[in-house]
Amino acid sequence: MNDDAPDDDPRRNAILTAAAELFIENGFANTSIDAIIERVGGSKRTIYALFGNKTGLFEAIMRAHATRLFDESGGFDAKDLPLPERLERFATKLLRLIAQPRTIGIYRLVASEAGRFPELGRLFRDLGPRQGRVWLAQVIAQAAQAGEIKAADPDAAARQFLGLLRSDLLFDLMLGLRATPDDDEIADIAHAATTVFLHGVSVD
Amino acid sequence: MNDDAPDDDPRRNAILTAAAELFIENGFANTSIDAIIERVGGSKRTIYALFGNKTGLFEAIMRAHATRLFDESGGFDAKDLPLPERLERFATKLLRLIAQPRTIGIYRLVASEAGRFPELGRLFRDLGPRQGRVWLAQVIAQAAQAGEIKAADPDAAARQFLGLLRSDLLFDLMLGLRATPDDDEIADIAHAATTVFLHGVSVD
DNA sequence: GCGATATGGTAACATATATTACCAAGTCAA
């Protein structure tokens, strides 16, 4: 009933945090309310009072994490830097965010539950990756207009750069095939992707 | 007990097909043995006789689909063609395979169940994408040695090309954000990726 | 034709778990 400041409710936050860890680790179906209570303490009654039911809790968690990704992915801009450094800095920041185990777990959850929660996919596209994509497309469009690069379709070029960035990293992480890269490796991938991309769209 | 030709057992194949559809559509936890039997007919007893238990059935399905992906992703070679056409043909074939709803569903399953089935990820990496990656790396290495392109690390370049190819397509599909692309769009993506990649690794 | 085996059909069993109920203890305003 208290809609004023749900973010300041410590009980609610503790439940969200513990439940998020379990959902991310074990998935929706394999996380029981009992397990959540066992980790956070207290009574099941509180969960049902705050979130209604299990799917309500899940949706609240997803919403919280979507806005978190949105906040952390913001602030890419560094207008004073030349294009290569600007792109590489963006690439590094984005990779660092994406490669986090928590982010990987969220993506796994969204992928596996998107069928049962149709709004989930849209929520994450609009709040998460879309921001980066839009920002990137703008930067590319400006650079193209300034004659720095050649990009007939800035949006498609932005998608290509993002794909180039992720290369196989995201898939290997999602499939549990490799460990989280350290900062050095992230820097290498970001540098290599920026180099190939800029060379690929250069004006001969 | 009959290990000779399990592929020729029509009962077994019918169960595998029906169960695969349900697993892909609803996930592992949300697919019940009863639902499988309701679709394929017959008795649960048969499932337990053939596969032991639910996880045995799941693993058999995953193994079957992994080998299927392996078979269908093979045969990329077209040695007589020049490099751009060769890469573009590879890209088209791979995208067509990857974008299939069935393949997308399999990836979703692997991503969400990799935690509980540690061999799953490895199985798909070794049988599926790795083949394409290895083939691609070889082609790139040969082209680099012939001076056609510049690629200090053919394996990394292959990963980049794959990432460029998928761009955001695979993610949007996995998150249920868009429909399966038709052949025209696949051809466009394959062409654009090949163009940017070859330009990006060109010898100035 | 006959017996072993596989399969269909149904029910039983055990367990997990989402959800609700109930009561005691604590909290906080007036």
Next chain:
DNA sequence: TTGACTTGGTAATATATGTTACCATATCGC
């Protein structure tokens, strides 16, 4: 202090479902 409200703790309820059992029937080798 008092009383409304929230929370903790435990148990009860309902249901879903993996797994096994049982029996009748069909299939297939001999």
